[in-house]
Amino acid sequence: xxxxxxxxxxxxxxxxxxxxxxxxxxxxxxxxxxxxxxxxxxxxxxxxxxxxxxxxxxxxxxxxxxxxxxxxxxxxxxxxxxxxxxxxxxxxxxxxxxxxxxxxxxxxxxxxxxxxxxxxxxxxxxxxxxxxxxxxxxxxxxxxxxxxxxxxxxxxxxxxxxxxxxxxxxxxxxxxxxxxxxxxxxxxxxxxxxxxxxxxxxxxxxxxxxxxxxxxxxxxxxxxxxxxxxxxxxxxxxxxxxxxxxxxxxxxxxxxxxxxxxxxxxxxxxxxxxxxxxxxxxxxxxxxxxxxxxxxxxxx
Numbered sequence: 001x002x003x004x005x006x007x008x009x010x011x012x013x014x015x016x017x018x019x020x021x022x023x024x025x026x027x028x029x030x031x032x033x034x035x036x037x038x039x040x041x042x043x044x045x046x047x048x049x050x051x052x053x054x055x056x057x058x059x060x061x062x063x064x065x066x067x068x069x070x071x072x073x074x075x076x077x078x079x080x081x082x083x084x085x086x087x088x089x090x091x092x093x094x095x096x097x098x099x100x101x102x103x104x105x106x107x108x109x110x111x112x113x114x115x116x117x118x119x120x121x122x123x124x125x126x127x128x129x130x131x132x133x134x135x136x137x138x139x140x141x142x143x144x145x146x147x148x149x150x151x152x153x154x155x156x157x158x159x160x161x162x163x164x165x166x167x168x169x170x171x172x173x174x175x176x177x178x179x180x181x182x183x184x185x186x187x188x189x190x191x192x193x194x195x196x197x198x199x200x201x202x203x204x205x206x207x208x209x210x211x212x213x214x215x216x217x218x219x220x221x222x223x224x225x226x227x228x229x230x231x232x233x234x235x236x237x238x239x240x241x242x243x244x245x246x247x248x249x250x251x252x253x254x255x256x257x258x259x260x261x262x263x264x265x266x267x268x269x270x271x272x273x274x275x276x277x278x279x280x281x282x283x284x285x286x287x288x289x290x291x292x293x294x295x296x297x298x299x300x
Contacts, residue, residue: 001140002043003246004113005032005239006132007122008102009046009070013082014229014274015095021229023080024275025056028122028145031232034279035239035266037063038287040246042239043116045069045107049076049100059280068110076101089230089271090204109135118246120238121165123147126157133164141251143167143242145234151177163195169238171202184209198256200241200263202234210260215253219260220297222268222290229274233267240266265290 010027014020029046036042043066050072060067079102082095107128115137121129121144129144142165150158151174162168168191172184181187184201188211191199199211205227210217241263248255265287272278 001040001117001246001249002113002115003036003040003118003120003242004043004045004069004109004116004136005029005036005120005122006045006107006109006129007032007120007124007235008079009044009048009052010079010081010102012231012275013080013096014231015082015084016229017085017087019274021274024277025053026081026232026275027079028124028232028235030060030276031235031270032120032122032239032242033060033065034063034276035236035263035270036243036246037065037239038266038282038284039240039243039262041066042243042246043069043110043113045109045113047071047073047079047101047105049073049078051076052078056276063279066113069107069113071108073101078102083231085230089227092230107132107135117141118143118242120242121145121161122235122238123150126150126154126161129161130157141166141245143169143238145169145238146174148174148177159194162191165196167198167200168196169200169202169234171204171234175199175201200237200260202237204230204233208237208260208264210256212253212256215256217257217260219264220294221264222294223297224268224271227271230271231275233270236270237263237267240264261291261294262287265294 007028011023012026029044033042077100080098117140123145175187179187179190201209207221241259244259244262
């Protein structure tokens with residue numbers, strides 16, 4: 001099978017109560033593809049400027065990430081997001097957004113990507129997400145993510161895209177916006193009636209819930225005393241989840257549950273350092289060890 005990720009590769013400036021990091025590498029494609037690379041060989045579709053570091057491109061290639069869909073704009077500047085976290089890592093404030101080359105991003109799916117089995121539409125403009133359907137050939141599974149900006153500014157297009165996807169990744173704030181339901185169980189069931197066959201409700205430090213027509217599965221977040229940088233945790237969850245499914249070539253209930261655990265495992269590593277730095281030292285044995293620890297946490 002094969003996994004194609006359409007989203008952003010970016011610079012992030014991160015402020016926490018303890019530290020500030022200027023223009024470190026981030027973006028939905030980056031986090032998702034790195035997490036997925038421990039299970040499969042993901043392909044990405046994104047855009048960066050000429051200022052994007054060559055050593056990061058080399059690192060992505062070393063992780064067996066296919067970059068034929070990464071467009072580098074000569075003379076252009078890479079998308080930059082600046083955010084601030086308080087003492088509660090679940091709450092963040094956007095300080096600044098510089099779209100730069102991302103402003104005119106119109107993804108073109110390379111010919112070698114068009115027959116991919118799994119497509120992940122990261123949290124980009126719903127108009128762009130919708131256009132991807134015109135460029136690919138009958139994927140077995142399409143997953144999407146979104147953010148509050150698109151829910152409030154482009155609800156019609158977003159709901160239209162939602163009808164066509166199989167899996168919807170969403171956090172608790174976003175699902176409440178979308179459904180006008182305070183209760184997350186009712187909200188999850190409501191989303192299932194809008195098109196997807198599976199809803200992955202991300203709850204930050206409280207873990208995640210997986211909703212299906214005849215499936216309800218909860219997974220804890222890994223206990224962590226020091227959250228360094230929560231940016232990218234959700235995209236890492238999606239990467240671990242979809243990367244595992246791509247590896248096992250099965251969408252059975254058992255594998256969906258295991259995928260959710262691996263998603264939580266990958267997210268738990270991401271938050272241990274700023275940006276993508278934890279991926280630079282992460283070993284496969286650590287992933288399996290933490291997966292086994294998760295099993296102990298939720299068994300009784």
